[in-house]
Amino acid sequence: xxxxxxxxxxxxxxxxxxxxxxxxxxxxxxxxxxxxxxxxxxxxxxxxxxxxxxxxxxxxxxxxxxxxxxxxxxxxxxxxxxxxxxxxxxxxxxxxxxxxxxxxxxxxxxxxxxxxxxxxxxxxxxxxxxxxxxxxxxxxxxxxxxxxxxxxxxxxxxxxxxxxxxxxxxxxxxxxxxxxxxxxxxxxxxxxxxxxxxxxxxxxxxxxxxxxxxxxxxxxxxxxxxxxxxxxxxxxxxxxxxxxxxxxxxxxxxxxxxxxxxxxxxxxxxxxxxxxxxxxxxxxxxxxx
Amino acid sequence: xxxxxxxxxxxxxxxxxxxxxxxxxxxxxxxxxxxxxxxxxxxxxxxxxxxxxxxxxxxxxxxxxxxxxxxxxxxxxxxxxxxxxxxxxxxxxxxxxxxxxxxxxxxxxxxxxxxxxxxxxxxxxxxxxxxxxxxxxxxxxxxxxxxxxxxxxxxxxxxxxxxxxxxxxxxxxxxxxxxxxxxxxxxxxxxxxxxxxxxxxxxxxxxxxxxxxxxxxxxxxxxxxxxxxxxxxxxxxxxxxxxxxxxxxxxxxxxxxxxxxxxxxxxxxxxxxxxxxxxxxxxxxxxxxxxxxxxxxxxxxxxxxxxxxxxxxxxxxxxxxxxxxxxxxxxxxxxxxxxxxxxxxxxxxxxxxxxxxxxxxxxxxxxxxxxxxxxxxxxxxxxxxxxxxxxxxxxxxxxxxxxxxxxxxxxxxxxxxxxxxxxxxxxxxxxxxxxxx
Numbered sequence: 001x002x003x004x005x006x007x008x009x010x011x012x013x014x015x016x017x018x019x020x021x022x023x024x025x026x027x028x029x030x031x032x033x034x035x036x037x038x039x040x041x042x043x044x045x046x047x048x049x050x051x052x053x054x055x056x057x058x059x060x061x062x063x064x065x066x067x068x069x070x071x072x073x074x075x076x077x078x079x080x081x082x083x084x085x086x087x088x089x090x091x092x093x094x095x096x097x098x099x100x101x102x103x104x105x106x107x108x109x110x111x112x113x114x115x116x117x118x119x120x121x122x123x124x125x126x127x128x129x130x131x132x133x134x135x136x137x138x139x140x141x142x143x144x145x146x147x148x149x150x151x152x153x154x155x156x157x158x159x160x161x162x163x164x165x166x167x168x169x170x171x172x173x174x175x176x177x178x179x180x181x182x183x184x185x186x187x188x189x190x191x192x193x194x195x196x197x198x199x200x201x202x203x204x205x206x207x208x209x210x211x212x213x214x215x216x217x218x219x220x221x222x223x224x225x226x227x228x229x230x231x232x233x234x235x236x237x238x239x240x241x242x243x244x245x246x247x248x249x250x251x252x253x254x255x256x257x258x259x260x261x262x263x264x265x266x267x268x269x270x271x272x273x274x275x276x277x278x279x280x281x282x283x284x285x286x287x288x289x
Numbered sequence: 290x291x292x293x294x295x296x297x298x299x300x301x302x303x304x305x306x307x308x309x310x311x312x313x314x315x316x317x318x319x320x321x322x323x324x325x326x327x328x329x330x331x332x333x334x335x336x337x338x339x340x341x342x343x344x345x346x347x348x349x350x351x352x353x354x355x356x357x358x359x360x361x362x363x364x365x366x367x368x369x370x371x372x373x374x375x376x377x378x379x380x381x382x383x384x385x386x387x388x389x390x391x392x393x394x395x396x397x398x399x400x401x402x403x404x405x406x407x408x409x410x411x412x413x414x415x416x417x418x419x420x421x422x423x424x425x426x427x428x429x430x431x432x433x434x435x436x437x438x439x440x441x442x443x444x445x446x447x448x449x450x451x452x453x454x455x456x457x458x459x460x461x462x463x464x465x466x467x468x469x470x471x472x473x474x475x476x477x478x479x480x481x482x483x484x485x486x487x488x489x490x491x492x493x494x495x496x497x498x499x500x501x502x503x504x505x506x507x508x509x510x511x512x513x514x515x516x517x518x519x520x521x522x523x524x525x526x527x528x529x530x531x532x533x534x535x536x537x538x539x540x541x542x543x544x545x546x547x548x549x550x551x552x553x554x555x556x557x558x559x560x561x562x563x564x565x566x567x568x569x570x571x572x573x574x575x576x577x578x579x580x581x582x583x584x585x586x587x588x589x590x591x592x593x594x595x596x597x598x599x600x601x602x603x604x605x606x607x608x609x610x611x612x613x614x615x616x617x618x619x620x621x622x623x624x625x626x627x628x629x630x631x632x633x634x635x636x637x638x639x640x641x642x643x644x645x646x647x648x649x650x651x652x653x654x655x656x657x658x659x660x661x662x663x664x665x666x667x668x669x670x671x672x673x674x675x676x677x678x679x680x681x682x683x684x685x686x687x688x689x690x691x692x693x694x695x696x697x698x699x700x701x702x703x704x705x706x707x708x709x710x711x712x713x714x715x716x717x718x719x720x721x722x723x724x725x726x
Contacts, residue, residue, distance in 0.1 A: 040724075041378045042401045126544035127484070127556060147544025149702050235494050236546040237698040252371045253687050 035261035042255065052262035061238060062263070065246040066270070068153060069222065072242055073274075075157040076164070076221040081214055083161065084168025085206070089198075091169065092176045106166040113163070117230035120159050121146075124231070146232050149239035156240055159227055164220065168213045175209030176202075211282035218278055222271050243267050321415030326619035327356025333623060334373070334384035337363045339570065339641035340444055340606060341388065344627055347635065351626045357619045370394065377403040377613070385614035386623050389440060391430040391605045396684040398609075404439035405610040410621045411438075418625055419648075426676050427645030430605045440609030441628040444642030447601040447672035448503055448679065450590040451557060451565040451575065453583055456485065462563075465593050468507060468532060471564070475540035478563035487540035489562035492701050493549040494694035495687075497533075499679045500566060501697055503602035504529035507595020512681035519718050521693065522710045525597075530710055534700040546701040558583060566592070568604065569669050572640045572661035589668035592675070601672035602679030605645070643669045685717075685724040692717045 035052055039045035056062050091102050108116070123129045124145035132142040146155045183205065187197045225244040228234065234241030234249075243263065251260035335341035341363040348359050364372060370393060376382045378401070389398060398404050411420060423431075427442030450471075452464060456478055465471040475487030491497040502512075510525035520526070537545045542556060550567050557565040558574060558581040574580050575587045592601045608627055610620040626632065633644035634655035649655060650670065659666065680686055696713035700706050 041374055042397065125552070127542055127561065128559070142543065144544040144547075147547035149546070232547070233493070233495075235698060236492075236702060237494060237695050249691070253691070254685070255374055 031261045031264055034258055035265050037258040039258040040255050041257060045258065048258065052259050053266070055259070056262055056266060061241070062243075062246060064238060065241045065243050068240060069242040069244075069270075072153055072157060072160075072224070072240075073218065073221040075154075076160040076224070077214055077217045079157065079161045080165040080168045080217055081210060084165045084213065085172050085210060087165065087169040088172035088176055089202075091173055106170065108163045109166040111163070113226040114230055116159065116163060117227040120227075121231050124155060146240075147236065149236045152232050152236060152240040156228055156231060159231065160221065160224060163227075164217060168210075168217065171213040171216070172206060172209055175206050179205050208282060211278065215275060215278045215282065218274055219271065222267075222274070243270075323355045323415075323622070326616070326622060329616050329619040330358040330360065331385040331614075331616050331619045331623060332383060333359055333361035333386040334369065335361055335363045335388045336369045336390070336606070337365045338606075339573070339639070340636065343632065343636060343639065343641050347632065351623060354626070355619075355622055357622060359623065366390070377401055377611070380613060382611040382613045385611055385616050385620035386608060386627075387611060388443065388606060388608045391442075391607055392678065392680045392682070393686055395430065395433070396682055396686070398439065399433045399435075399437070400684055402439075403612055405612050405614070405617055405621075406437045406439055407441065407610070407621065408438050410617075414625060417630065419630075422630065422646045422648050423628075424645050424647055424673065426603065426673060427605065430678075431607050440607035441624050442645040443606045443608050443628055444636060445603055445605045445645055445673065445676065446568045446570060446643060447603040447669060447676050448499065448566055448592065449569045449601065449668045449672055450592055451567070451571065452588040452590055453557070453560060453563050453586060454588045455560070455583070455586045456563045457588070464588065464590055467593050468504070468595050471593060472532065472536060472540075475536055475564060479540040484561055486542045486556070486562050488536045488564045488566075489541055489545070489548065489553045489556050490537060490566050491549055491553060492537055492541070492545040492698065493547055494698045495690045496549045496694070497697045498690045498694050499602050499604070501530055501533045501693070502679050503566065503592065503600065504532050504595065506600040506602060506677050506679075507592070507598050509595070509597030519714055519721065521717075522707070522714045526710055527707050528596075530697065530700060530706045533697060534706060538701055546698050560586075569643055569665070569672065570641070572665040576661050587662070589662065589665040591668050591671040599675045600677050601675050603672070603676035604679055606642075637666075640665065643673065683721060683724070685720050688720045688724075689717060692720075 034045075036047060036049060037045040038048040038051060087105065091098065091105070123131050124147070126132060126142060126144050126147055129145070131145060135142060144151065146152050179202070183201050184197065187201050192200070223244065224242070225248065228240060228242060228245060229248070232240045234245040244267075247260055247263045247267065250256045250263060333344075335344060345361055345363065348361060351357070352359055369388075370390075373382075373387055373389070373394070374397070376384075377398070387404075389395070389404075414420075423442060424445070426445055428438075430445075431440050431442045432438050450465075457464070457474075460477055462474050462477050465474045471488075477487070478485065479487030490500045505526055508525040508529045510523060510529060511520055514520040514523075542548070542562070550571075553562070553565055553567060554571055554574065556562045560582045572587075572589065576584050578584050592599065608624045610617050610624065614620050628646070630646055630648050630652075633646040633649040634652040636642050637644050637649045637652065638655040638658040638660065640659070640661035644650070650666075656663075656666070681689060683689065692713045693710075696704075696709040699709050
């Protein structure tokens with residue numbers, strides 16, 4: 001039997017297969033291959049087997065960067081979900097200038113992350129920043145903000161939350177608009193209070209949308225590089241060094257391509273594992289099942 | 290008030306080699322065939338800096354003189370370093386000429402033999418090029434361990450002590466003459482209640498290392514012992530790191546662990562810091578009324594002597610020809626012009642850097658046109674005399690700065706000085722061993 005007769009569809013998918021192989025499969029395979037070498041740019045590549053991986057597993061700084069990434073991600077996902085959902089519930093109500101205020105609320109999301117990071121850097125400045133000035137108006141003493149190793153991650157999360165809460169709000173608002181009216185009418189007829197309606201009707205119905213927002217935020221938060229690089233460069237010391245920062249340092253400051261490739265592979269596994277976890281939670285949250 | 294130029298000092302300074310007197314003048318005066326490569330085009334990769342601005346500003350002069358068309362770009366330092374390494378490693382560069390930083394790229398470029406050895410090209414140079422006019426410090430940086438000269442020095446950057454004369458006078462404090470006096474003065478001038486700190490400097494990891502190494506050298510420290518072993522946990526290293534920590538932590542601004550030069554400069558030019566130690570290139574913004582509140586009040590001082598040595602940690606830039614260039618002749622013409630007497634005099638006059646050519650410091654016109662105080666020139670000249678490389682000349686210098694930068698940063702946040710140096714030395718030793726084998 002000829003190929004043409006049995007599988008004509010193969011010819012249609014061939015271009016896509018070629019493109020995907022060239023831009024996704026090959027780079028991945030090559031990264032995986034490079035991660036097996038000890039290779040610094042300008043030096044000979046030496047096959048190291050899993051040497052880069054075993055080195056990473058015993059590397060305290062790398063493990064700390066994984067911990068920082070997980071802490072940053074957990075906070076930068078959870079806080080916008082709560083605040084974004086609350087904002088969506090507010091903006092779903094009818095009130096004066098709602099359209100204008102909705103527009104104003106989503107503005108941070110539209111700005112360039114590097115520009116935002118530069119402005120926040122100035123605001124965080126312990127001596128000349130506006131944040132300490134505002135604290136002084138409230139009679140509160142100055143803070144070191146991102147210049148303190150204890151506060152650096154929390155401050156970076158604050159910037160991320162400020163920028164990305166509007167995204168969650170938009171997704172949840174879209175979900176609210178598409179909810180069926182029947183359950184709300186039933187709840188009303190059963191005499192449910194506003195809180196009970198929110199807790200037992202609105203939020204369960206919204207959960208699939210919130211989970212979509214969570215997946216989007218998770219991937220975004222894990223990838224965060226620009227704002228952290230501009231504001232703290234992973235410091236003070238290594239207090240806010242995430243995997244991305246560590247990876248950048250290995251690849252583009254130290255030119256350790258083999259080790260950097262191994263970091264990429266580990267990071268990829270982490271992203272996939274966390275994404276699957278959220279997808280699984282999303283499936284579990286579907287109200288019609 | 291401008292101080293009279295200490296001419297002898299300046300001459301001695303730049304003259305680490307014996308100066309060969311020569312009348313400054315333009316290249317075009319000689320019979321040398323500057324039109325030899327007329328019609329060719331070259332690409333020049335510059336680092337974003339006042340030197341880069343200057344070269345681009347006068348680029349047309351070179352094009353008119355040689356008939357060579359120049360395409361030049363200025364790229365920020367970090368991005369420039371990445372771009373150059375990736376392009377060199379690929380075996381093909383988009384540029385024929387590249388500006389390099391000696392303290393980071395010298396050994397790296399040498400290992401790959403990425404830059405053209407210029408020695409054979411020196412045979413065909415105009416008389417006014419005069420290689421002996423380059424200071425010994427500059428040529429030391431430009432010469433590789435194997436004797437290859439694969440770049441020409443463009444400028445040196447000795448670290449100086451900027452001090453706020455008004456704040457010093459208000460508290461009756463004199464300019465420090467030793468390391469303990471720096472500490473003492475910083476304590477007396479530290480007045481956080483009025484928003485003034487006694488001292489400001491780099492605390493940010495990586496960027497902070499030269500401030501410490503300057504002290505380290507003054508304490509008599511060397512990066513390596515006689516056996517070539519890393520000597521960064523010696524008593525000199527510990528004492529200098531303790532000085533670094535105490536100065537910044539006890540008399541510096543809150544959050545200094547996140548300060549790079551720009552934050553330090555910002556505080557100093559607001560009149561909120563009494564002393565600041567950093568590279569010599571900050572006079573233009575400090576004397577610019579649009580940016581600075583302390584115009585005319587800045588003192589430019591030479592680093593006071595340390596317990597063992599008077600040292601100014603010094604860094605430098607050079608410019609060379611890519612080994613992969615197909616227009617090496619035209620590219621060499623460009624670097625002859627870029628490091629020539631006229632351009633070096635312009636660099637001095639505009640305060641864009643500290644020239645490496647001795648003739649620039651004798652150029653009356655340049656000195657007359659000086660747009661920054663003569664005090665600055667005196668400080669730079671004196672500093673050149675006591676200049677020492679501020680970082681070890683090794684390939685993994687970025688890793689050195691990273692590892693020790695984090696250690697210094699941790700010290701500012703309360704970690705033990707000796708413990709941090711011990712850990713940093715242990716972390717860095719294998720990196721060094723691997724890179725240098």
